[in-house]
Amino acid sequence: MKPGTTSSACIALLRRDLLLVWRRRGDALNPLLFAIIVVALFPLALGPETTVLARIAAGTIFVAVLLAMLLSLDALFRSDLEDGSLEQLVVSPHPLALLIGCKIFIHWLTTALPLIVIAPLLAQLLQLPSQVLPVLMIALALATPLLSLIGAVCVALTVGMRRSGMLLTLLVLPLIVPALIFGAGACNAAQDGFAYSAPLLWLAAWLVLSIIIAPLAAAAALKISLS
Amino acid sequence: MHESADEPRALLQAQSLCFARNDEVIFGPLDFSLHAGETVLIEGDNGSGKTTLLKVLSGLLDPTSGDVLLHGAPLTLAKLSHQVALLGHLPGLKLELSALENLRFATGMGGIRPGITPHLALASVGLEGYEDAPLRTLSAGQRKRVALARLLLVPAALWLLDEPYANLDRSGIDLVNRLLDHHARRGGAALITSHGAYAFTSGTPRRIALKASA
Amino acid sequence: MNPLVLWFHKLGSPPYFYSFAGRWIPWLYGIALVAAAFGFYGALFTAPADYQQGDSFRIMYVHVPCAWMGLFAYLFMAVNGFIALVWRIKLSETLAMASAPIGAAFTFITLVTGSLWGKPTWGTWWTWDARLTSELVLLFLYFGVIGLYHAIEDRRQAARAAAFLALIGVVNLPIVHYSVIWWNTLHQGQTVSLIGPSKIAPSMLWPLLTLAIATHMYFFASLFARARVALLELESGKEWVRALLPVTETSHD
Numbered sequence: 001m002k003p004g005t006t007s008s009a010c011i012a013l014l015r016r017d018l019l020l021v022w023r024r025r026g027d028a029l030n031p032l033l034f035a036i037i038v039v040a041l042f043p044l045a046l047g048p049e050t051t052v053l054a055r056i057a058a059g060t061i062f063v064a065v066l067l068a069m070l071l072s073l074d075a076l077f078r079s080d081l082e083d084g085s086l087e088q089l090v091v092s093p094h095p096l097a098l099l100i101g102c103k104i105f106i107h108w109l110t111t112a113l114p115l116i117v118i119a120p121l122l123a124q125l126l127q128l129p130s131q132v133l134p135v136l137m138i139a140l141a142l143a144t145p146l147l148s149l150i151g152a153v154c155v156a157l158t159v160g161m162r163r164s165g166m167l168l169t170l171l172v173l174p175l176i177v178p179a180l181i182f183g184a185g186a187c188n189a190a191q192d193g194f195a196y197s198a199p200l201l202w203l204a205a206w207l208v209l210s211i212i213i214a215p216l217a218a219a220a221a222l223k224i225s226l227s
Numbered sequence: 228m229h230e231s232a233d234e235p236r237a238l239l240q241a242q243s244l245c246f247a248r249n250d251e252v253i254f255g256p257l258d259f260s261l262h263a264g265e266t267v268l269i270e271g272d273n274g275s276g277k278t279t280l281l282k283v284l285s286g287l288l289d290p291t292s293g294d295v296l297l298h299g300a301p302l303t304l305a306k307l308s309h310q311v312a313l314l315g316h317l318p319g320l321k322l323e324l325s326a327l328e329n330l331r332f333a334t335g336m337g338g339i340r341p342g343i344t345p346h347l348a349l350a351s352v353g354l355e356g357y358e359d360a361p362l363r364t365l366s367a368g369q370r371k372r373v374a375l376a377r378l379l380l381v382p383a384a385l386w387l388l389d390e391p392y393a394n395l396d397r398s399g400i401d402l403v404n405r406l407l408d409h410h411a412r413r414g415g416a417a418l419i420t421s422h423g424a425y426a427f428t429s430g431t432p433r434r435i436a437l438k439a440s441a
Numbered sequence: 442m443n444p445l446v447l448w449f450h451k452l453g454s455p456p457y458f459y460s461f462a463g464r465w466i467p468w469l470y471g472i473a474l475v476a477a478a479f480g481f482y483g484a485l486f487t488a489p490a491d492y493q494q495g496d497s498f499r500i501m502y503v504h505v506p507c508a509w510m511g512l513f514a515y516l517f518m519a520v521n522g523f524i525a526l527v528w529r530i531k532l533s534e535t536l537a538m539a540s541a542p543i544g545a546a547f548t549f550i551t552l553v554t555g556s557l558w559g560k561p562t563w564g565t566w567w568t569w570d571a572r573l574t575s576e577l578v579l580l581f582l583y584f585g586v587i588g589l590y591h592a593i594e595d596r597r598q599a600a601r602a603a604a605f606l607a608l609i610g611v612v613n614l615p616i617v618h619y620s621v622i623w624w625n626t627l628h629q630g631q632t633v634s635l636i637g638p639s640k641i642a643p644s645m646l647w648p649l650l651t652l653a654i655a656t657h658m659y660f661f662a663s664l665f666a667r668a669r670v671a672l673l674e675l676e677s678g679k680e681w682v683r684a685l686l687p688v689t690e691t692s693h694d
Contacts, residue, residue, distance in 0.1 A: 004309070004338030012335020016321070016328070023323040084317025091285050091313050092336050153609060157602045161592055170588050171606060174581035175613050178620035185624055199623065206616060217609065224601050227288060249597050250678070 009094045010102050017106040020079075031068040031111050032118060038064040039122045050127045057126035058136055058187030062180055064122070065115045065140060066147055072111045073151040074168055076103065077159045077222070086159075090226065100222070101215035104152045112144035135190040135200075139183040142203040146179045147172070149207075149214035156221035179203065236299050238263050238416045239284070239385055244293035246276070246283050253279045254437055256293060261418060263384070264411045269420045271437030277420035278316065280437065281387045284418065285313040297385070309338055312383035314391060318374040322363040326354060326373045329362065330380060337381040348376040352402060367394045375406060386410060386417040453532050455672045456681040462665035469662035476655035483648030497561040502648055504554040506656040507547045508572075511579060514544025514660060518586070519611040522604025532668075534600035535675065537607065538590055539667035543660055545583035551576050571622045578617050582610040596675060 004012075021028050042060050046052055080086040089099050119140055123133050154171040158164040182199040189196040237260035245255030254276030261267055271277050282288045284295055286302050295302040297310050320329045330345040349358055352372040362370055371394050378386055391403050407417055451457050484502035491498040521537035524530055555573050556566050567573075586603045593599035676682050 004334065004336055008338075009336045012332050015335070016324070016332040019328065020321060020323055079321075082317075083321065084315050084319035085321065087287060087313065087315055087317070088319040088333075088336070090287055091311065093309050094336070150609075150613075154606070157589060157606060158592070164592075167588050167592050170581070171585040174578050174585060174617075175609065177578050178613075178616045181620040181624045202620070202623075213612070217605075221602070221605055224598065224605060227598060227601075249595065250676075 004094075006094045006098065009092065010098060013089075013099055013102045014106060017103060018110075021106070021110045028110055028114070031072050032114055034071060035064045035068040035115055035122065036118070036125075038067065039125055042126065054127045054129060054191075057123060057128035058132065058139075058191065059184040060126060061119060061122045061128070061136065062140070062143070062184040062187075065112075065119070065144065066176065066180065068115060069111055069144060069147050070151065070169060070172060073107070073148075073155055073172070074165055076107055076152060076155045081159055086222075086226075090222070096219040096222070097215040100152065100156075100218045104148050104215065104218070107152070108145050108148040112140075112148060116140050116144065129191060132187055132191045135196055136187050138200060139186050139203065142200060142207055143179040143183040146203070146207055146210055147176055149210040150175050153214055153218045153221055156218045157225060159222065159225045178206065182206075237261060237296075238265075238298065239418070240296040240299070241284070242294045242296070244280075244283065244295060245291050246279055246288065247291040255291075257435070259435055261385070261416045263414045263416055266407050266411055266417045266419065266432045268432045268434045269418060269437060270434050271420075275437040277437055278389055281313065281315070281389050281418070281420060285311050285387050287313075309381075310383055311385050311387060312337070312378055312381050313387045313389075314374055314378060315389050318370055320362055320370060320373055323361060325359045325361055326365070326376075327358045329373060330377060333377045334380050337383070339380055340382045343380060345376070345380060348379040349373070351379065352376045352406075353398070368396060368399055371395055372399065372402070375403065378406065378410075384415050386415065386419075388417060388419040390421060391419055392421060453530050455532060455676050455679075458532055459669055459672055459681075462669050466662050466665050469658045469665070473655045473658035473662060476651050476658065480648045480652035480655055483644075483651065488645045488648055489642070494562060497558060500554050500558045502652055504551060504558060505649060506653045507554065508551040508576065509653060510656045510660055511544055511548035511551050511576065513657070514540045514547060515579065515583070515607070515610070515614075518544060518604075519607045522607045525604050526601060526608070531597070531675065532672070534597060534604065535668045535671045536664065537604050538600050539664050539671055540660075541583060541586050541590070541603070541607075543663050543667070545580060545587060547656070547660075548576055548580045548583060552580065571624070574621045574624075575618050578621070579614070582607075582614070586610070 039060060042056065043053055046056070077086055080089065090096055092099070116137065119137060120133060123136060128136065151168075151172050154168055154175070155164075157171070158168055161167070182203045186196040186199040186203075189199070239261040241257050241259050243256040243258055245257070246253045257280070259267075269277050269280060279288065283290050284302075321332075324332070326349055327345055330348065334345065346358065349355060352375050354369060354372055354376065357365065357369065362373065365373070375391075378388075386407075388403075392400050395403065407419070410417055452461065480502065484499055488499070490496050518537045518540045521533040521540070525533035525537055552573065555576070559568055559573075560566055586607050589606055590599050590603035593602055673682055673685075
């Protein structure tokens with residue numbers, strides 16, 4: 001007999017989830033469209049003055065990206081729960097936290113990375129000064145995995161519920177406040193010509209901590225929800 | 228083998244196993260053992276805890292009291308040795324993927340028996356020619372057969388099957404019985420639940436009866 | 442076994458806790474009332490007016506004890522949640538979930554009084570100062586725990602899930618706090634400290650401490666009352682609950 005190794009299990013899971021996203025690639029575009037529309041609403045509401053838009057650009061983009069990711073978070077375990085795949089994951093001989101870590105990575109790769117890629121477009125829509133754009137990209141690259149990780153723990157807690165959308169928002173947003181503060185704050189500091197590395201380092205430290213703790217916490221939360 | 232002749236070590240052993248939810252006993256206390264080459268039928272009415280028992284035995288739920296031993300070791304450690312394959316109410320298959328893609332995922336997760344391939348497994352459950360069709364286009368019975376093909380592929384000695392006969396036609400029921408026979412003959416064991424609507428075609432298996440708690 | 446440990450074991454059993462809490466509730470409410478009366482007398486009559494803020498500073502006597510209790514109740518909830526998750530003690534689940542609404546209420550009072558104080562002091566009902574913002578996030582965390590608890594059908598599973606969320610909140614709370622401080626460092630420095638030398642006059646301090654005692658006593662009285670009801674509901678099928686009912690009702694079967 002040839003038992004499967006943990007690394008082959010992770011690769012199989014990553015391949016399957018990527019394939020599933022690819023088969024439903026129309027759905028994967030929704031967060032992008034959502035973020036673009038939200039960002040486009042702000043100039044319509046506030047008027048097209050360049051100075052006003054540039055002032056709120058970084059914060060608006062951050063909020064739009066976080067909300068877009070939040071909308072797709074609900075589906076992280078839903079289809080797996082509904083077709084019994086989640087049971088198979090829990091029963092499998094591999095560490096559940098690692099398997100959940102793979103799923104979180106796929107969520108980040110397929111929702112957050114495209115959002116980061118279109119961030120320059122969003123920045124252009126809101127007249128963000130071009131020297132701030134690199135800071136915005138770095139801040140998004142650090143803050144979005146945090147949302148995927150912390151969000152996954154909250155999704156795991158609400159996994160058995162029929163209508164969890166609003167509740168999930170209530171659970172995730174307070175926990176994600178520091179990511180917004182540090183991320184958007186770093187951009188604002190850069191825009192005003194202040195030092196911006198400290199908040200980015202804080203984000204990085206918090207991210208490292210979350211990468212270690214969040215998959216374990218999500219696995220424990222999932223066990224509670226499935227019991 | 229060094230085990231004493233009078234008591235060969237059981238593949239699966241439950242010792243005063245009990246599960247309660249919110250102080251309400253779902254089943255138990257149960258004592259039974261399952262040896263290699265055995266197929267045991269768990270009988271009981273709806274709500275008697277059959278599915279819960281399988282979930283406890285597979286490690287999905289923690290028992291309230293009592294122990295589950297696999298090859299004489301507690302379940303959590305034995306799980307590492309790829310001993311258990313669970314087929315629950317839900318097949319655990321992705322409708323967007325083809326039968327072959329689903330099986331490749333299963334072997335990636337759980338490993339593969341020597342001498343069998345996903346193609347061969349699909350052929351032996353009667354799904355030759357459906358390898359690349361998305362599962363969405365298959366019928367419920369055909370999806371169940373894909374799930375049975377997964378059992379053939381994954382190197383697990385203990386099968387835990389929840390209502391394996393549901394959704395299957397006459398030939399499908401025969402297929403389940405043939406798979407169980409085959410599995411038993413090569414030294415595996417199976418625990419299956421049924422509310423009693425289907426009879427085995429060959430032989431009479433040992434039965435464990437669960438009573439619905441009042 | 443050590444008598445203290447033994448007592449804790451006994452306390453963990455619902456029927457013992459039920460009668461224990463029942464005996465203590467009137468005393469706790471009584472002490473809370475007396476301490477509150479003394480504290481408010483000191484706060485409103487003996488404490489001198491602040492040389493900068495005048496009489497408006499007196500709202501601090503409600504604001505500060507409530508802010509302490511908001512945090513204390515959260516910690517209490519998290520510690521009990523931890524015990525409930527690790528040792529699966531039913532009483533801890535009940536206590537953790539009973540303290541959530543009380544803590545949320547204290548946090549809400551903190552926000553309202555902070556806003557009332559803000560009007561004469563800063564000239565506006567709400568400013569995004571660091572501590573008020575942290576309190577706001579704390580209130581949202583409470584709402585998350587309470588919302589999750591009520592969204593899950595199974596009471597005990599709901600308590601465990603909500604307790605888990607409370608624990609995540611505890612890990613996150615310091616990060617929230619420091620991020621908010623970094624974001625806005627406008628607030629006046631801390632004026633009250635129980636450990637170091639205090640910067641406020643003793644005549645201003647003792648009413649504050651008395652009121653802190655009152656809020657703690659009220660918290661435990663209210664907690665016990667809530668936990669008693671929750672335990673009755675949870676254990677409604679048990680022998681000890683039936684024994685509490687009037688005899689006429691139990692003789693039917």
